Amino acid sequence: xxxxxxxxxxxxxxxxxxxxTRALEKINLNIKGGETVVLLGPSGxxxxxxxxxIAGLEEPDDGGQVIFNKEDVTELFxxxxxxxxxxxxxxxxxxxxxxxxxxxxxxxxxxxxxQIDDRVxxxxxxxxxxxxxxxxxxxxxxxxRQRVALARAIAVRPRVLLLDEPLTALDAILRDRLRGExxxxxxxxxxxxxxxxxxxxxxxxxxxxxxxxxxxxxxxIGTPREIYFHPENEFVAxxxxxxNRISGxxxxxxxxxxGQELLFRPEDIEVVEKNISHLTGIVKASFFLGEKTRLxxxxxxxEQLSVEGKFKKEYKIGSxxxxxxxxxxxxxxxx
Amino acid sequence: xxxxxxxxLFVLALPVAIFFATFFIVPMVQLVIxxxxxxxxxxxxxxxxxKPRHFESLLATLILSITVTLSALIVSTTxxxxxxxxxxxxxxxxxxxxxxxxxxxGVVIGFLIIMLAGRQGLIxxxxxxxxxxxxxxxxxxxxxxxxxxYFSIPRVILTxxxxxxxxxxxxxxxxxxxxxxxxxxxxxxxxxALKPGLIASGAICFATSMGxxxxxFTLATNIDVLPMTIYTEFTLNxxxxxxxxxxxxxxxxxxxxxFISRSLSGQTIAVSG
Amino acid sequence: xxKKQLFFLQLIFTLLVCSFLIIPVFLSALAGITENFFxxxxxxxxxxxxxxxxxxYSETIYLSxxxxxxxxxxxxxxxxxxxxxxxxxxxxxxxxxEETIVLPVAIPGLAIALALIIIYGGYRDFRSSWYxxxxxxxxxxxxxxVRSVLAVLSSTNFKELEEGAASLGAPFWTxxxxxxxxxxxxxxxxxxxxxxxxxxxEFNLTWMLHTPITKTLPVGLADSYASMRLEVAxxxxxxxxxxxxxxxxxxxxxxxKKT
Numbered sequence: 053x054x055x056x057x058x059x060x061x062x063x064x065x066x067x068x069x070x071x072x073t074r075a076l077e078k079i080n081l082n083i084k085g086g087e088t089v090v091l092l093g094p095s096g097x098x099x100x101x102x103x104x105x106i107a108g109l110e111e112p113d114d115g116g117q118v119i120f121n122k123e124d125v126t127e128l129f130x131x132x133x134x135x136x137x138x139x140x141x142x143x144x145x146x147x148x149x150x151x152x153x154x155x156x157x158x159x160x161x162x163x164x165x166x167q168i169d170d171r172v173x174x175x176x177x178x179x180x181x182x183x184x185x186x187x188x189x190x191x192x193x194x195x196x197r198q199r200v201a202l203a204r205a206i207a208v209r210p211r212v213l214l215l216d217e218p219l220t221a222l223d224a225i226l227r228d229r230l231r232g233e234x235x236x237x238x239x240x241x242x243x244x245x246x247x248x249x250x251x252x253x254x255x256x257x258x259x260x261x262x263x264x265x266x267x268x269x270x271x272x273i274g275t276p277r278e279i280y281f282h283p284e285n286e287f288v289a290x291x292x293x294x295x296n297r298i299s300g301x302x303x304x305x306x307x308x309x310x311g312q313e314l315l316f317r318p319e320d321i322e323v324v325e326k327n328i329s330h331l332t333g334i335v336k337a338s339f340f341l342g343e344k345t346r347l348x349x350x351x352x353x354x355e356q357l358s359v360e361g362k363f364k365k366e367y368k369i370g371s372x373x374x375x376x377x378x379x380x381x382x383x384x385x386x387x
Numbered sequence: 388x389x390x391x392x393x394x395x396l397f398v399l400a401l402p403v404a405i406f407f408a409t410f411f412i413v414p415m416v417q418l419v420i421x422x423x424x425x426x427x428x429x430x431x432x433x434x435x436x437x438k439p440r441h442f443e444s445l446l447a448t449l450i451l452s453i454t455v456t457l458s459a460l461i462v463s464t465t466x467x468x469x470x471x472x473x474x475x476x477x478x479x480x481x482x483x484x485x486x487x488x489x490x491x492x493g494v495v496i497g498f499l500i501i502m503l504a505g506r507q508g509l510i511x512x513x514x515x516x517x518x519x520x521x522x523x524x525x526x527x528x529x530x531x532x533x534x535x536x537y538f539s540i541p542r543v544i545l546t547x548x549x550x551x552x553x554x555x556x557x558x559x560x561x562x563x564x565x566x567x568x569x570x571x572x573x574x575x576x577x578x579x580a581l582k583p584g585l586i587a588s589g590a591i592c593f594a595t596s597m598g599x600x601x602x603x604f605t606l607a608t609n610i611d612v613l614p615m616t617i618y619t620e621f622t623l624n625x626x627x628x629x630x631x632x633x634x635x636x637x638x639x640x641x642x643x644x645x646f647i648s649r650s651l652s653g654q655t656i657a658v659s660g
Numbered sequence: 661x662x663k664k665q666l667f668f669l670q671l672i673f674t675l676l677v678c679s680f681l682i683i684p685v686f687l688s689a690l691a692g693i694t695e696n697f698f699x700x701x702x703x704x705x706x707x708x709x710x711x712x713x714x715x716x717y718s719e720t721i722y723l724s725x726x727x728x729x730x731x732x733x734x735x736x737x738x739x740x741x742x743x744x745x746x747x748x749x750x751x752x753x754x755x756x757x758e759e760t761i762v763l764p765v766a767i768p769g770l771a772i773a774l775a776l777i778i779i780y781g782g783y784r785d786f787r788s789s790w791y792x793x794x795x796x797x798x799x800x801x802x803x804x805x806v807r808s809v810l811a812v813l814s815s816t817n818f819k820e821l822e823e824g825a826a827s828l829g830a831p832f833w834t835x836x837x838x839x840x841x842x843x844x845x846x847x848x849x850x851x852x853x854x855x856x857x858x859x860x861x862e863f864n865l866t867w868m869l870h871t872p873i874t875k876t877l878p879v880g881l882a883d884s885y886a887s888m889r890l891e892v893a894x895x896x897x898x899x900x901x902x903x904x905x906x907x908x909x910x911x912x913x914x915x916x917k918k919t
Contacts, residue, residue, distance in 0.1 A: 107827065109823055109826075109827075129826070130823070130826045130827050131826050131829050131830060131831050132829075134829070135827060136827070137823075137824070137827035139820055139823070139824060141817070141820060143820040143821050143823065143824030144824075145821060145824070145825070145839055145843075146816075146843055147839070147842035147843050147845075156825065156828055156830070156838075157828030157829055157830075160825075160828055160829045160830045160834060161829055204824075204828070205827070205828075208828060208829065392748070392832060395832050395833075396745045396748055396749070399741035399742070399744060399745050400741065400742060400745045402737060402738040402741060402742070403738045403739070403741070403742035403761070403802070403806075406738055406798070406802075407760070407761065407799075410776065410795050410798075410799060411763070411764060411772070411775075411799055413779060414772070414775035414776050414778065414779040414780070415763075415767075415771075415772070415775050417775060417778055417779050418771065418774060418775035418778060421778055462677060465670065465673060465674075466670075466673065466674040466677050469670040469671070469673070469674050470674065473667065473670075473671075475671070481674060481675070481678055482912075483909070483912055484678045484681055484682050485674075485677065485678060485681065486912065487905065487908045487909070487912070488681055489908070490857045490858060490861050490904065490907075490908055491861065491904075492861040492862065492863040492878045492881075493863060493864070494863050494878055494881050494882045494885065495861075495878070495881060495897060495900065497885070498688065498881070498885050498893060498897060499684035499685065499687075499688060500684070501885075502684045502687040502688050502691065502894075503683070503684045503687070507697060507698060507890060509683065509684075509687055537680070537681065540677065540681065541681075569666075594766065597768075598767075598768030598769075598770075598864075600768065600769065600770055600863070600864045600867070601863040601864060601867075601878070601882070604867070604882060605882065605885050605886075614768055614770050614864075617770050617771075617774075618770060618868075621774060621868075627774075627778065630774060631774060631775075631778070634767075634768065634770060634771030634774055634775075635771065637768055637770075637771065638766070638767035638768060638771045641766055641767065641768060642763065642766040642767060645762075645765075645766040646759070646766075649759075649762075
């Protein structure tokens, strides 16, 4: 599979729909060739609209431009943009079997039968679904449909691969497994990929860079580590993982941080013996999640913290618990 | 994707637009004009209220349609609920029988009523054998009633069964768990839940009965339902304007009834009769 | 009352209703092949009435079939694209247009026929040809084709299928032919059966629009009910049943397949 290195540039792309909904503020975005970029955000944040503008299914408002590798494709319909798209509900054609679905884009491009057959076989092998060649769509499971949708999108050797929440419709175990498969597929193809999801663990696992969106705007762009350890604003801090807010007045034992508000991730709060602790709390709830335990701890009678760790010991509800903080692990938002 | 396809959508819509404009919209508009075009002018539209014959015709048609609708609702709901909830050998056949009269034209149904209750009808023969007197009611209001019932039952039963299938069983189970006896469940839970379906199919039934022509045509003696009045005005009296105005009024009534039905159920079922 | 008693009561009621609907059909079929219905079955069975009907009314049968076939083609050509456009446009405009297309079903056939005669009655050749009747049939049956196809389109999320095809490079007409049409086959089939059946049995419009040389089957039936003896009328009705009941069974079969 040749490496596709199409870079994508969005210049000043906003979107207001006919009924007046402002789905996207003017966005500028640069995506490097071969990168996997994840558009992450809650529903209504505009991530799908942005994807559809890149695809050519929606037009940006006046002044917006979509550029593939220095070529302005803003005026091109999706039929001519040569993108590969995987839809949330897969959009597999019920009147065709798996082979015909995968070969559809090639048929439209008028390749001859042998070329189509060869390429389809290549795809079937790559996705390990050769035994499904002649099945009809309604005979496939969710995971199988997913693979067929991917194969169909890639078969035409698109410049860019666009995925709209492809794993949302699947159950948790399947999602985990397919996530890994998609990850290795994208890496081996080296293709520029844009992936839309609202699931942050998916985003972290798959993205070279993550674009966190909210209310039609970009909140932050960065690598998974950057987003997680150095959120640039409240929204990102809250959306990615859990964030604990604690007033410095409670942590006088730690350092002179009165009047400040400190942010900590649950896994950065240590459970220790009373004599070296900074704060005493009462265990309100305890969730054993297998590889870790999450404790909800009350302090100052009304305030709460979320604490996570690999605790072998079981902390009973209502019992006292002693917490230690490390300023170095606290998260500071640039202001 | 949406906007640049408009020219092609326009092309696809042309056949229906041209055909419809030519053969429906223009004629119907002309009909409205003609209806108000006689010497009486617009008031001919109110002739339905002023001329005794027209008014009686309207009344007769209304009473007939309402009676048929209510009867059809009762009969079809009883049979329909039974069929939805019970499986027994031959159920499919019963269902077939109950729904195939849908596409019988009204004339044929009139004839079937004659076979049942006409001078050589089955019912006449039976009562003759039992009581020595032949009962013939095909050519009376009763015959008309049964004819209209004949084409109404299939229509109503289909809609009712569709609605009954969608009933939430858990509501009835909740009522049962609270101690409600079967007849209360029917009255308190089932009928209210079926209400939209009942209104929708009732409206279709009413509209069809109002506009039915063929059945009355075959059974006609001296009963004049509105469609028959319109027919005689046009063919016998040459009163085009009168026929036109009556048609418009009838058309409005049936359209309103069907509109109510469609907005409640989102479906149309074959209309003939 | 026990459950079993209730069941049987309802069963008997339902069977009574069934008999009300089907006994007359049997009776008329019987009368059509009985020598003399007044005497009854004792007079013996015969096909002479059937032959007499074919003798007198065979053109009506042919004409009805021809009109039904042409009507079917017309509704396919006009109705399928119309349904697609309605499904694509969506929204209030689409519903208004749909309401308009359904009007010929809502308005009594008498009124529509009257309107057609008023406007086009003057064109002698058109007025006295079977095309005049055809127009009425198309108006009346078109909504059923449109609604049938529209129903399938609404349930299939075809917009996403089209976007999928477009993302793979298929232009509009390719998408229409390779994706949209194959996936509405069920709707087309159901609509076709309905259109054909309704056209064969159409009376309200046809009675007003017909002339002595353009008589359809139902018009002939009305004629025979008024002027022919019972056995002939029954035989004629029997022929009608033989034609129409397979169609009705076909429609029922299709709708069962859906569920």
